Amino acid sequence: MRVVVEENHDLPLVRVQLALPSGAADDPVADDGLTNFATELMARGAGGKTRAELDRAFDALGTGLDPVTDLDGTYFEVTVLRDKLEAALTLLSDVVLRPDFVSSEADKLRREIAAQLDELRDDDGQLVRRFFTRQLYGAHPYGRTIIGTEKTLPRLDGARAKAWHARQVTNSGLLVGFAGDVAANEAQALAERAFGALPTGDAGMHRYPDPPTRRGLRLTIVDKPERTQSQILWGQPAPQWGTPDFFALQVATCAYGGTFTARLMNEVRSKRGFSYGASARLGQGRGRKALVAHIFPSLEQTPEALALVLELHREWVEGGITEDELAFARGYLARSFAFTMATPEDRLELAIGCAVAGLPVDHATRFTERISAVTLDDTRRAMKAWLTPRDLEVCIVSTADALIPRLRNAGLLDGVDLVVVPYTD
DSSP states (O other): OEEEEEEOOSSSEEEEEEEESOOGGGSOGGGTTHHHHHHHHHTTEETTEEHHHHHHHHHHTTOOOOOEEOSSOEEEEEEEEGGGHHHHHHHHHHHHHOBOOOHHHHHHHHHHHHHHHHHHHHOHHHHHHHHHHHHHHTTSGGGSOSSOOTTTGGGOOHHHHHHHHHHHOOTTTOEEEEEESOOHHHHHHHHHHHHTTSOOOOOOOOOOOOOOOOSSOEEEEEEOTTOSBOEEEEEEEOOOTTSHHHHHHHHHHHHHHSSTTSHHIIIIIITTOSOSOEEEEEOOSSSOOEEEEEEOOBTTTHHHHHHHHHHHHHHHHHHOOOHHHHHHHHHHHHHHGGGGGSSHHHHHHHHHHHHHHTOOTTTTTTHHHHHHTOOHHHHHHHHHHHOOGGGOEEEEEEOHHHHHHHHHHTTTTTTOEEEEEETTO
16 A cells, blocks of 8 residues: 655645555446446445435535546545544445445446437547547457446446455555645554455456557548537557657647647638637547647538548658747647646645556656756657558548538548448447
């Protein structure tokens, strides 16, 4: 068990954040969504208290507990007044060490997640990300969903959640973080008292394989009726977070699509009005994630907008960025990073995130130094090593029978691997 502390005694408040380096990407294929299901269920009855009793107990302390699962990890967080800290840790230890996995709550949770899946289909922005991720990663762990699918959801129950808990919730993997009005030595003792009874185990950090690479441009159209707007994502796998190439590509990507004055926004929105927003980001995680860019033009303007961004992407990769763009992007990233370190809670969240991803402890303290050291040659080398415009994954949520003829007439389907899937798939 590792304890991380960010002391600050200005206010009598303490945030406690627990993290387990086991996330949705670690779920078995047949049990997609299990980690999210199990952690949600842990907070719905523990230590002999019902869900309602737990909620009332947290409410009485002026706080609440909301488990969060992402692809790389699982998190439990509470924020309380200093004099309520030990009582909050007692409740939290029940949830983490002694969950009851009540069958009736498991049934309710399945229904709630089924409703979330229905809601996801109504949100075209979430829908395009789900299908883009599925196409980009395929059978790779990062191709999983966090909440599961219609096929896997019926399999998720209290017994599987309990088995997950026995495998994954051990003292070898637990990270315990404190931010606020608590001293480091006291925090260590509090953590040991609350969570020291966790069993030993080998639920350490799993390393993910490299994502698959593809040859040629693949265009997936997620067919959804009566769309007047298209959601478009494009990208490809990127280098590992924290590596020299990642920093170099982060600077180049910031110049390309990371700010309101970046190339994408300037060309797509400011000059042509194709999309209200246009952005590009590098994914950060334990394994290699992706460079992903996003626009959302009207259906009628989709062919012209798609042709534009594919050409902009090619020009960016092949031509690199300018000295002025380099200087601006380095300065922007270095200055904006301060906002991620502004409060003890921010610093704790960053430290926990870095630990779950397996980054060295000095990642945060050396970020500005490393970004500021990136040269123009570094960006060009990284782009050449990792980006190939002819091998992009492109995903569009739109109405296929209205969009495909427009794309064909614009010559955008020539030599392209076209896939059409229903939005309910």
